Amino acid sequence: MTTVLYPGSFDPVHNGHQEIVQTAAGLFDHVVVAVVRNPSKTPFLTLDERQEILAETFSHLDNVSITSFSSLVVDLAQEVEADFIVKGLRAVSDFESELQMAQMNKEISGVQTLFIPSASSRSFLASRLIREVFRFGGDVSSMVPEAALRRMREKGTE
Amino acid sequence: MTTVLYPGSFDPVHNGHQEIVQTAAGLFDHVVVAVVRNPSKTPFLTLDERQEILAETFSHLDNVSITSFSSLVVDLAQEVEADFIVKGLRAVSDFESELQMAQMNKEISGVQTLFIPSASSRSFLASRLIREVFRFGGDVSSMVPEAALRRMREKGTE
Amino acid sequence: MTTVLYPGSFDPVHNGHQEIVQTAAGLFDHVVVAVVRNPSKTPFLTLDERQEILAETFSHLDNVSITSFSSLVVDLAQEVEADFIVKGLRAVSDFESELQMAQMNKEISGVQTLFIPSASSRSFLASRLIREVFRFGGDVSSMVPEAALRRMREKGTE
Amino acid sequence: MTTVLYPGSFDPVHNGHQEIVQTAAGLFDHVVVAVVRNPSKTPFLTLDERQEILAETFSHLDNVSITSFSSLVVDLAQEVEADFIVKGLRAVSDFESELQMAQMNKEISGVQTLFIPSASSRSFLASRLIREVFRFGGDVSSMVPEAALRRMREKGTE
Amino acid sequence: MTTVLYPGSFDPVHNGHQEIVQTAAGLFDHVVVAVVRNPSKTPFLTLDERQEILAETFSHLDNVSITSFSSLVVDLAQEVEADFIVKGLRAVSDFESELQMAQMNKEISGVQTLFIPSASSRSFLASRLIREVFRFGGDVSSMVPEAALRRMREKGTE
Amino acid sequence: MTTVLYPGSFDPVHNGHQEIVQTAAGLFDHVVVAVVRNPSKTPFLTLDERQEILAETFSHLDNVSITSFSSLVVDLAQEVEADFIVKGLRAVSDFESELQMAQMNKEISGVQTLFIPSASSRSFLASRLIREVFRFGGDVSSMVPEAALRRMREKGTE
Numbered sequence: 019m020t021t022v023l024y025p026g027s028f029d030p031v032h033n034g035h036q037e038i039v040q041t042a043a044g045l046f047d048h049v050v051v052a053v054v055r056n057p058s059k060t061p062f063l064t065l066d067e068r069q070e071i072l073a074e075t076f077s078h079l080d081n082v083s084i085t086s087f088s089s090l091v092v093d094l095a096q097e098v099e100a101d102f103i104v105k106g107l108r109a110v111s112d113f114e115s116e117l118q119m120a121q122m123n124k125e126i127s128g129v130q131t132l133f134i135p136s137a138s139s140r141s142f143l144a145s146r147l148i149r150e151v152f153r154f155g156g157d158v159s160s161m162v163p164e165a166a167l168r169r170m171r172e173k174g175t176e
Numbered sequence: 177m178t179t180v181l182y183p184g185s186f187d188p189v190h191n192g193h194q195e196i197v198q199t200a201a202g203l204f205d206h207v208v209v210a211v212v213r214n215p216s217k218t219p220f221l222t223l224d225e226r227q228e229i230l231a232e233t234f235s236h237l238d239n240v241s242i243t244s245f246s247s248l249v250v251d252l253a254q255e256v257e258a259d260f261i262v263k264g265l266r267a268v269s270d271f272e273s274e275l276q277m278a279q280m281n282k283e284i285s286g287v288q289t290l291f292i293p294s295a296s297s298r299s300f301l302a303s304r305l306i307r308e309v310f311r312f313g314g315d316v317s318s319m320v321p322e323a324a325l326r327r328m329r330e331k332g333t334e
Numbered sequence: 335m336t337t338v339l340y341p342g343s344f345d346p347v348h349n350g351h352q353e354i355v356q357t358a359a360g361l362f363d364h365v366v367v368a369v370v371r372n373p374s375k376t377p378f379l380t381l382d383e384r385q386e387i388l389a390e391t392f393s394h395l396d397n398v399s400i401t402s403f404s405s406l407v408v409d410l411a412q413e414v415e416a417d418f419i420v421k422g423l424r425a426v427s428d429f430e431s432e433l434q435m436a437q438m439n440k441e442i443s444g445v446q447t448l449f450i451p452s453a454s455s456r457s458f459l460a461s462r463l464i465r466e467v468f469r470f471g472g473d474v475s476s477m478v479p480e481a482a483l484r485r486m487r488e489k490g491t492e
Numbered sequence: 493m494t495t496v497l498y499p500g501s502f503d504p505v506h507n508g509h510q511e512i513v514q515t516a517a518g519l520f521d522h523v524v525v526a527v528v529r530n531p532s533k534t535p536f537l538t539l540d541e542r543q544e545i546l547a548e549t550f551s552h553l554d555n556v557s558i559t560s561f562s563s564l565v566v567d568l569a570q571e572v573e574a575d576f577i578v579k580g581l582r583a584v585s586d587f588e589s590e591l592q593m594a595q596m597n598k599e600i601s602g603v604q605t606l607f608i609p610s611a612s613s614r615s616f617l618a619s620r621l622i623r624e625v626f627r628f629g630g631d632v633s634s635m636v637p638e639a640a641l642r643r644m645r646e647k648g649t650e
Numbered sequence: 651m652t653t654v655l656y657p658g659s660f661d662p663v664h665n666g667h668q669e670i671v672q673t674a675a676g677l678f679d680h681v682v683v684a685v686v687r688n689p690s691k692t693p694f695l696t697l698d699e700r701q702e703i704l705a706e707t708f709s710h711l712d713n714v715s716i717t718s719f720s721s722l723v724v725d726l727a728q729e730v731e732a733d734f735i736v737k738g739l740r741a742v743s744d745f746e747s748e749l750q751m752a753q754m755n756k757e758i759s760g761v762q763t764l765f766i767p768s769a770s771s772r773s774f775l776a777s778r779l780i781r782e783v784f785r786f787g788g789d790v791s792s793m794v795p796e797a798a799l800r801r802m803r804e805k806g807t808e
Numbered sequence: 809m810t811t812v813l814y815p816g817s818f819d820p821v822h823n824g825h826q827e828i829v830q831t832a833a834g835l836f837d838h839v840v841v842a843v844v845r846n847p848s849k850t851p852f853l854t855l856d857e858r859q860e861i862l863a864e865t866f867s868h869l870d871n872v873s874i875t876s877f878s879s880l881v882v883d884l885a886q887e888v889e890a891d892f893i894v895k896g897l898r899a900v901s902d903f904e905s906e907l908q909m910a911q912m913n914k915e916i917s918g919v920q921t922l923f924i925p926s927a928s929s930r931s932f933l934a935s936r937l938i939r940e941v942f943r944f945g946g947d948v949s950s951m952v953p954e955a956a957l958r959r960m961r962e963k964g965t966e
Contacts, residue, residue: 020494020519041604045494045575090786101519107607109272113587114741120609121774126788130515133581133607135594139455142279154248156284178336178361199446203336203417259361265449267746271429278451288357291423291449293436297929300753312722314758406944425588430899437932442946458595470564472600583904613771616911628880630916652810652835673920677810677891733835739923745903752925762831765897765923767910 021048022132023100025091027145028053028068029061030166031075034136034143038106041134043079050098051076055088062149067169074165092127102130108141179206180290181258183249185303186211186226187219188324189233192294192301196264199292201237208256209234213246220307225327232323250285260288266299337364338448339416341407343461344369344384345377346482347391350452350459354422357450359395366414367392371404378465383485390481408443418446424457495522496606497574499565501619502527502542503535504640505549508610508617512580515608517553524572525550529562536623541643548639566601576604582615653680654764655732657723659777660685660700661693662798663707666768666775670738673766675711682730683708687720694781699801706797724759734762740773811838812922813890815881817935818843818858819851820956821865824926824933828896831924833869840888841866845878852939857959864955882917892920898931 022042028035028051042049053068063071069084076082087094095103103123105116120131136143143161152158152170159167180200186193186209200207211226221229227242234240245252253261261281263274278289294301301319310316310328317325338358344351344367358365369384379387385400392398403410411419419439421432436447452459459477468474468486475483496516502509502525516523527542537545543558550556561568569577577597579590594605610617617635626632626644633641654674660667660683674681685700695703701716708714719726727735735755737748752763768775775793784790784802791799812832818825818841832839843858853861859874866872877884885893893913895906910921926933933951942948942960949957 045604045606090783090788092788093786104606107587107591109276113581117581117609118741118774118776118779121612122779122783124611125774125792126783126790130519131609132519132578133609135591135605135607137598138457138595141454141457142276142283144276147276147280151248151280151284154251156248156250158284160283203446203448262448265429265433267750271423275423275451279454282453288361289451290361290420291451293433293447293449295440296437296931299928299931300750300757302750305750305754309722309754309758312725314722314724316758318757406941406946408946409944425592434899434932434934434937438937438941441932441950442941442948458592458599460592463592463596467564467596467600470567472564472566474600476599583908612773615770615773616908616915618908621908621912625880625912625916628883630880630882632916634915677920677922736922739903739907745897749897749925753928756927762835763925764835764894765925767907767921767923769914770911 019048020046021050021098021100022046022102022104023050023052023091023095023098024104025052025054025087025094027056027061028072029063029145030068030148030162030170031072032143032145032148032162032166034106034108034140036075036163037137037140038104038134039076039082040079042104043082047081049079049082050100051082051084052091052094053084053086054091055086057088063169063173071163071165071169075163090126092123092129095129096127100129102132104132104134106136107133108136108143177206178204179208179256179258180204180260180262181208181210181249181253181256182262183210183212183245183252185214185219186230187221187303188226188306188320188328189230190301190303190306190320190324192264192266192298194233194321195295195298196262196292197234197240198237200262201234201240205239207237207240208258209240209242210249210252211242211244212249213244215246221327221331229321229323229327233321248284250281250287253287254285258287260290262290262292264294265291266294266301335364336362337366337414337416338362338418338420339366339368339407339411339414340420341368341370341403341410343372343377344388345379345461346384346464346478346486347388348459348461348464348478348482350422350424350456352391352479353453353456354420354450355392355398356395358420359392359398363397365395365398366416367398367400368407368410369400369402370407371402373404379485379489387479387481387485391479406442408439408445411445412443416445418448420448420450422452423449424452424459493522494520495524495572495574496520496576496578497524497526497565497569497572498578499526499528499561499568501530501535502546503537503619504542504622504636504644505546506617506619506622506636506640508580508582508614510549510637511611511614512578512608513550513556514553516578517550517556521555523553523556524574525556525558526565526568527558527560528565529560531562537643537647545637545639545643549637564600566597566603569603570601574603576606578606578608580610581607582610582617651680652678653682653730653732654678654734654736655682655684655723655727655730656736657684657686657719657726659688659693660704661695661777662700662780662794662802663704664775664777664780664794664798666738666740666772668707668795669769669772670736670766671708671714672711674736675714679713681711681714682732683714683716684723684726685716685718686723687718689720695801695805703795703797703801707795722758724755724761727761728759732761734764736764736766738768739765740768740775809838810836811840811888811890812836812892812894813840813842813881813885813888814894815842815844815877815884817846817851818862819853819935820858820938820952820960821862822933822935822938822952822956824896824898824930826865826953827927827930828894828924829866829872830869832894833872837871839869839872840890841872841874842881842884843874843876844881845876847878853959853963861953861955861959865953880916882913882919885919886917890919892922894922894924896926897923898926898933
């Protein structure tokens, strides 16, 4: 049985993330999606909201479970007995920082990271840009799952 | 008649920006230079100062007009009836985030972005570095238009 | 009236090229698509075939004309009285060589180049990869215009 | 059971390749290492030599098998019933062409590619550079497996 | 006699920095390592701590001296009569911002920058990631010099 | 005394190369410019022509000497007792292959490489593009030293 860990901020989860989870769920036995609790940044959506959106978005996939963490990602990987970490890759700028982090994580724990390339039609999606467009009243309904959109609208643009 | 929108922070406008405006003004009928009012960052120069510097710098070009905006750039593009947005491109790191933004803007509004490459002799210019050099008392007179330099000196290095 | 020159090998033209021509034809008065005759490489499709495919593919666009050239691209730009050259941009690796060529072309002739970003859903398309897939019998029908596909099939995989 | 396909030229296999195979063999049930027969290039080592070196290098790993192919890689993936393709990633320049190929392969067949980052200590290894150093009499013994070194020395620098 | 200036934040100094200093000390007569006092960021280690760690780490190298600065780096270069500045280069993302800064520094002062590539086995090291791993209780002992590790442990993870 | 080795094809030497040599000659005691004899490519200018052009171009610099080589560059470095190799860096695409080669050279011989960034106004210069422009009759007089231009004109565009 192969378990993989997919960590991220998911603030909000978007269609690019969704595709990575679906790909991983199709290839491996168990996918743990883990939301990072980053105390140094004020998120747009709370940790609970982000977990609830993920749970709703992936409720139809039996082998996907949702959790959160505020430790090193490699400690979580060992705790959930993940065989490896998966990360999406969209663009060159992603690639270098992700590669650096993957090498650092391997160095400190032996935990391996594998990269899943984004479908090119979603390579422009980024949570930061989606938040910005949403805050100015732009239409992001083609970029995020239904559950994320509903929560973002309840929350409003402030 | 072709109208193009050139948005930016211009804090301060530098010779690389100036070249993009001159190129666009030579190729197209009307160039709208638009200063973003970004409430989340404290700028070095106020919005008014940045608009006045731009107005003075491009006063000799009849087909250049200056405005500001605090909305989505694509909303402004539609408001001023721009045929498309133009952005300068200096380096690879510019390229990826600009490409992402261009694709996002096309997705949410249909508005197209075209890129004008910087002349190589200006590819190192960046407002952030210019502000830093100026604050430490360095000489930036070869990097910014006369009007920007005068304002920056009035303001002082604090 | 704005005339733009869009040069390339088009061996074969693919959907990414098609999108650039359509975008340019929507923004500007006249688009000259020019096929380079590169004597140092043996093309997959002959120069005539490539011109015929382009003519058929863009026959519905009144303001697009097709030509070929074996000179410097900036000499052709001046000959057809193009206001500037347009090139598509897909990825970082494109960007650097294109930027270098654009700066060289400006240096030797004053002719400007503007870049049109590819829609992200077509960013993986490249004539070289399409030829390779086709030669091994792969299905490229979702990647090239109808006229290119018909010609490629007539020609066979050899 | 998870089967993965690891295609490449392996001319010669080097320690960076070796590490990718070992990582994949540790994570998945079966690793098929496949040497491409590229008729358009004259290789340094023949197809047979490259297969024999790989077989010897990975003889201690029960779940690694060696094959060769002259078709589309996605056809081979379906033939050997691979769940997905794995590729190593060393550097940004690798990344873009690999991403393009991964997206193309997914488009034409649905076959997914996953990337395994090279350990940073092997990121400079490349078969092309190793061949060059070897031809000029340089010492490559720290860069290739024992079996590759022995074959290369038998073959000589010509 | 050749004097070179090696500026940085060194928060903390890591094995990648250490290698650059050792390389520079082996090639040139005198290496000035200079810690930047950046008033706009709260460092993990104080300026004094960072200087003490550097002094201890390089105490065995006679031709290395440690200083700090809060001016333009090119002013310091002229003050210490450095022939040029040296910087380490690990990755593409480093490269572009470092190149921009090097060109800016040459423009404002004539001071040249030379780049020393990191050994690939240390290319993933970055002070920011090391601080993060340390704060979450991860083991960074293979990444920083002894003196840095001792100070970090005295300070604790807070 | 510091001796540095500057290897390259110099087919032809251009103003970007010239600047690197001048910078190195200003910083170090002795600069050995070495033309590679690459038997696998047919050069535009012969090895002798390239050496003569370099000798003429740098005849006013007492501490620059010209040689050629057909061995590993690190063997030449040891033969001429160079303290290190210098290479120019223009762009990201240069950077990765140069970094790879620098790490390989260090691995096989211990010889270090240092990089000198090109002035931004010369970052678009590349011998390959210059040859291409020249062959089509374009004006390259602003891009190459006088001695190179004269030789190229004698040779003609063929």
